[in-house]
Amino acid sequence: MQLAIVLGMIFGSMIYFDAALLIAMVGFVSTVAMSKFLMRGAIIE
Amino acid sequence: MIAIEPITIWLALPVGVLLIVGGSISLVGALGLLRLPTFYKRMHGPAITVTLGSGCMLIASMLYFTGLQSRPVIHEVLVTAFVLMTAPVSSMLILRAAVYHDLRAGKRDSGVESGDIYERRRGTDLDRSQLESTK
Numbered sequence: 001m002q003l004a005i006v007l008g009m010i011f012g013s014m015i016y017f018d019a020a021l022l023i024a025m026v027g028f029v030s031t032v033a034m035s036k037f038l039m040r041g042a043i044i045e
Numbered sequence: 046m047i048a049i050e051p052i053t054i055w056l057a058l059p060v061g062v063l064l065i066v067g068g069s070i071s072l073v074g075a076l077g078l079l080r081l082p083t084f085y086k087r088m089h090g091p092a093i094t095v096t097l098g099s100g101c102m103l104i105a106s107m108l109y110f111t112g113l114q115s116r117p118v119i120h121e122v123l124v125t126a127f128v129l130m131t132a133p134v135s136s137m138l139i140l141r142a143a144v145y146h147d148l149r150a151g152k153r154d155s156g157v158e159s160g161d162i163y164e165r166r167r168g169t170d171l172d173r174s175q176l177e178s179t180k
Binding site for chain 2: 001002005006008009012014017020021024025027028031032034035036038039
């Protein structure tokens, strides 16, 4: 995510900002799914 | 050839300082993730990296694009708010999963490997049992 932000500043483009937002959201969702699986044994109950 | 667009010096100074501070904080967080001994201590490194390092870099990016396009650019507030809201939640979820795993595996008495929490609890249990035996 920070790499995407710095690349966006280097190339002066706003497309990398969308990549950073997507990386942040996918990271949070995957963390929640992994923790739920480790705690409960099922992601969607 | 990569060429960064020129902006004014009064905007380039805080952008550079924030980038250096964010990079240093991210380096410290990565070193903590690499070097700390137990899982519960290793939890702190990514939390610091995500909140402070990403916060500094996002503020620097916001200032840079504001100076580059000559109008206030606040798109990065989205990512900042999202990261600041979700980082403690994900840390708590990982921590609860780890505590649940350790308790279920019966690691309460395994000492350093399971972290300081269980070591301290074992110490109090030992003290209590010693007190009861002396009575």
